[in-house]
Amino acid sequence: MTNPSVNDIEDEREAIRTPDAPPKAPSHWKQEDWDELKRYIRWLCDQLGLRDWEIILLHETTAEVGEGDAIAYIHPTDGQRRATLRLCSDFREMSPEKQRHSLIHELIHPHHRDATDIIRLTLPRSFGGVAYEVLWENFRQQVELMVDNIATAIAEQYPVPDWPKPKKRKEKKGKKP
Numbered sequence: 001m002t003n004p005s006v007n008d009i010e011d012e013r014e015a016i017r018t019p020d021a022p023p024k025a026p027s028h029w030k031q032e033d034w035d036e037l038k039r040y041i042r043w044l045c046d047q048l049g050l051r052d053w054e055i056i057l058l059h060e061t062t063a064e065v066g067e068g069d070a071i072a073y074i075h076p077t078d079g080q081r082r083a084t085l086r087l088c089s090d091f092r093e094m095s096p097e098k099q100r101h102s103l104i105h106e107l108i109h110p111h112h113r114d115a116t117d118i119i120r121l122t123l124p125r126s127f128g129g130v131a132y133e134v135l136w137e138n139f140r141q142q143v144e145l146m147v148d149n150i151a152t153a154i155a156e157q158y159p160v161p162d163w164p165k166p167k168k169r170k171e172k173k174g175k176k177p
């Protein structure tokens, strides 16, 4: 979720130009892990009612993902079944359970996009100023709690990412010490 501002809309336009889940892994990801991440997110989308949504996966530094210690951040595009999903740079190092929870959390957000937009886009015209900011911030916090509670309630019904096992290194033949 995000505060409504011109900057956010500009960011969003920028993100749309980014190719969907680039086939080549970013430098801090192993290619096979990146491929599994894309497969897992697409599978979760299908399970969570986002079959007809396009998710644009971006890799970012932690600071760029969102405020504070955000693990991931999703930004639905106004009027389209499309969203950009950003993951923090150390996402792969987190526990599989934490990865599962944070992805499910983010993939619940698109479901309240249209309801949220009544507050986000329609009310500023009639409220404006501080009254709107207070309303928006309280609404946003409550929606975050709701989404997180739902994610916690359902996460264990889904498998964790099936990361490829690290290849065993061949033991060097040599003299015993």
Ligand SMILES: [Zn+2]
Residues within 6 Å of the ligand: 001, 105, 106, 109, 144, 147
């Ligand atoms: Zn959230």
